[in-house]
Amino acid sequence: MAAMTRAGRDASLIAWRNLLNLRRTPGSIIAALVQPLMFVLLLSYVFGGSLGGDGYRTYLMGGIFAQAVTFNAAFTALGLANDMDRGLVDRFRSLPTPRLSVVLGRTLSDLAMSAVTLTVTALCGVLVGWRVETSPADAALAFLVILFFAFAMSWVGATIGLTSRSVEVAQSAGLIWLFPVTFVSSAFVSTTDMPGPLRHVAEWNPVSATATAARDLFGNEPPPGLETAASWPVRNALPYALVTTTVITALFMALAIRRYRRITRG
Amino acid sequence: MTDHVSSSAISARGLTRRFGSRQALAGVDLSVPAGTVMGLLGPNGAGKSTVVRVLSTLLLPDSGTARVAGHDVLRAPEAVRGRIGLSGQYAAVDPKLTARENLYLVARLYGMRRRQSRRRADELLERFALGDVADQLSGAFSGGTRRRLDLAGALVARPPVVVLDEPTTGLDPRGRADTWRSVRELVDGGTTVLLTTQYLEEADHLADSIAVIDRGRVIARGTAAQLKAAVGGERLSLTVPDPGHHALAWTVLASLGPHVPEHDPRTGHFSVATELGAHTLEQALAELRWARIRVHDVTLAPPTLDDAFLALTGRPPTAERPPAPPDDAPPDTPTAPLPPHREEAGTWQR
Numbered sequence A: 001m002a003a004m005t006r007a008g009r010d011a012s013l014i015a016w017r018n019l020l021n022l023r024r025t026p027g028s029i030i031a032a033l034v035q036p037l038m039f040v041l042l043l044s045y046v047f048g049g050s051l052g053g054d055g056y057r058t059y060l061m062g063g064i065f066a067q068a069v070t071f072n073a074a075f076t077a078l079g080l081a082n083d084m085d086r087g088l089v090d091r092f093r094s095l096p097t098p099r100l101s102v103v104l105g106r107t108l109s110d111l112a113m114s115a116v117t118l119t120v121t122a123l124c125g126v127l128v129g130w131r132v133e134t135s136p137a138d139a140a141l142a143f144l145v146i147l148f149f150a151f152a153m154s155w156v157g158a159t160i161g162l163t164s165r166s167v168e169v170a171q172s173a174g175l176i177w178l179f180p181v182t183f184v185s186s187a188f189v190s191t192t193d194m195p196g197p198l199r200h201v202a203e204w205n206p207v208s209a210t211a212t213a214a215r216d217l218f219g220n221e222p223p224p225g226l227e228t229a230a231s232w233p234v235r236n237a238l239p240y241a242l243v244t245t246t247v248i249t250a251l252f253m254a255l256a257i258r259r260y261r262r263i264t265r266g
Numbered sequence B: 001m002t003d004h005v006s007s008s009a010i011s012a013r014g015l016t017r018r019f020g021s022r023q024a025l026a027g028v029d030l031s032v033p034a035g036t037v038m039g040l041l042g043p044n045g046a047g048k049s050t051v052v053r054v055l056s057t058l059l060l061p062d063s064g065t066a067r068v069a070g071h072d073v074l075r076a077p078e079a080v081r082g083r084i085g086l087s088g089q090y091a092a093v094d095p096k097l098t099a100r101e102n103l104y105l106v107a108r109l110y111g112m113r114r115r116q117s118r119r120r121a122d123e124l125l126e127r128f129a130l131g132d133v134a135d136q137l138s139g140a141f142s143g144g145t146r147r148r149l150d151l152a153g154a155l156v157a158r159p160p161v162v163v164l165d166e167p168t169t170g171l172d173p174r175g176r177a178d179t180w181r182s183v184r185e186l187v188d189g190g191t192t193v194l195l196t197t198q199y200l201e202e203a204d205h206l207a208d209s210i211a212v213i214d215r216g217r218v219i220a221r222g223t224a225a226q227l228k229a230a231v232g233g234e235r236l237s238l239t240v241p242d243p244g245h246h247a248l249a250w251t252v253l254a255s256l257g258p259h260v261p262e263h264d265p266r267t268g269h270f271s272v273a274t275e276l277g278a279h280t281l282e283q284a285l286a287e288l289r290w291a292r293i294r295v296h297d298v299t300l301a302p303p304t305l306d307d308a309f310l311a312l313t314g315r316p317p318t319a320e321r322p323p324a325p326p327d328d329a330p331p332d333t334p335t336a337p338l339p340p341h342r343e344e345a346g347t348w349q350r
Helices: A002-023 A026-051 A053-071 A073-085 A088-093 A099-127 A136-163 A167-176 A178-183 A196-204 A206-218 A237-261 B003-007 B048-055 B077-081 B099-109 B114-127 B143-154 B173-188 B200-206 B224-231 B243-254 B278-290 B305-313
Strands: B008-019 B022-033 B037-041 B063-068 B084-087 B161-165 B192-197 B209-214 B217-223 B235-239 B262-264 B269-273 B296-301
Touching (some): A002 A099, A099 A136, A136 A206, A167 A178, B048 B063, B143 B173, B192 B200
Parallel strands (some): B161 B192
Antiparallel strands (some): B209 B217, B235 B269
């Protein structure tokens, strides 16, 4: 128990240090803020025209929230790779702080970043016509589900970052998996028009589950003409999203900590 | 474990570590008595940093055991981490934090409370003359200042054992002098220090005992004085352009003291260890002038790592070559003595 308290305390110290770093690197903050803005405007007006106009723009937001926080995992990968490259991970590993704290600190500071990303995305959404149709409590729950998913994705990024041999590798490896994972999903389009196997992958994709759960909680209906699938993970989006997010978090937390213990750079 | 372990702040036995096909450590034994400085001397790639990484719990050895500050590195790494300070070759300070913030963060991660951490950071900033730059981002510091901050970070928790991996590599002479002074202060305070270096001069200057490491193995160990006796003092080097004078020049240099001169017949370059430095230099020049042997490029320099390797093993450092079986053969004479014979005398020139 004492060890867990210590890990939590040290993780928040590391998170403080990461956020100070971020504040002193204005470029990365701008990137994190411009990215959701760009996605909202691009997708709602480029795809929106042919996919259902205003109705699509409203429906799209759940997908964009899920996609935007997934992309933040790239920051986790890059941040840890940078720390390894600068010898800071070695310094931290030589200190009597629990193994969990450095990586947890990173995923926590990136969770804070994701909260900022979500806020900016939501404000952009309101500008293009998105509204919460349900209660504030439902909306709050929706944002919590998305943030939990952000945390899970951050651990995936952490594992990639700690496994990468160099910052360059972490940069490309941390980014490349995000495209299939976010696009083979119901985040932006209906899965019903996808070919067989891809459709199943998309429907069971945790990104789809998170996007669908968020839409349900916000009360955002699909636009007329956009046919949504009716398979189990779509009908039970919220419980399915929570279960997969929990499993992903546990699995990649274990993998990342294992990697962290065994970093060997000869 | 043997008896001496209890009085050793650091003891390692049979450490091995392989990276892919490279045997970084091939059975390293070390013992550093508490309160002393051990210099781990070796060329690039000899395995010095790997030893440091194993002893500071950053890397698991494939086999072997090690105890640091009374705790087993493998069985109780957390306990070891609380009792060591590590300062690396690449100064591990956060460039986006100020000097003060860097030290505060390290203090907190050692488990100190907020107020105590702030006080400790202030103390170290003053002790390492970092007061003027305390609130500047460390990314803007010069190499020497950054290294001072890194060293200060290693001392935050007043650890009984400090491990310094090439603390002066890449520093200018002033930075090196600063670092040396800090290390000596540490030792005066009773801290045990293990430091790695590529410079014989540095090991000689700072270390009570020296272990020479090559190809993942300790090939020689002893006190600085013993190593110095084996290697000799400052080395006199000069070039004799006329090949006809080589034999006589060799004899003159050999007569200066107990050390056998080395000679490269192709370039006419001679080098010999001296006992008395400048005095031997004067004597050599006088005798060479008397023999009317023309010389140039005369230098007197401290012995280098290469000289030490030559003296200890009869060959230059070979860390970059693939590992070979242990070399226990006695040192060869570097160059066979030339038979003295007379030649027409030239004029001596500076």
